[in-house]
Amino acid sequence: LDDAILEALRTDVGRLTEIPDRAWAEGGSCGAGPLVMLGHLFRGRRATVHAYEYPVGVGYLVATVEARD
Numbered sequence: 087l088d089d090a091i092l093e094a095l096r097t098d099v100g101r102l103t104e105i106p107d108r109a110w111a112e113g114g115s116c117g118a119g120p121l122v123m124l125g126h127l128f129r130g131r132r133a134t135v136h137a138y139e140y141p142v143g144v145g146y147l148v149a150t151v152e153a154r155d
Contacts, residue, residue: 087113091121092135095149100129117147124151 087109094101102125110118128151137148 087115088138091147092138094125095133095135097132098129099131099133099151100125103129 131152133149133151135149
């Protein structure tokens with residue numbers, strides 16, 4: 087699940103909507119709803135991941151979505 091989330095953010099944020107519900111559930115992700123909504127809102131854009139794992143913060147995802155041209 088982590089790899090799928092990071093790959094979607096780095097290529098096309100909209101791909102977050104393509105991650106199967108089963109993967110979210112098996113991954114124990116409490117952020118599935120917000121991340122899928124992010125995918126709907128920013129389809130076709132990439133994101134820059136600033137932090138995702140320790141030692142930065144407490145393991146939360148920190149990213150910025152690119153602006154529209």
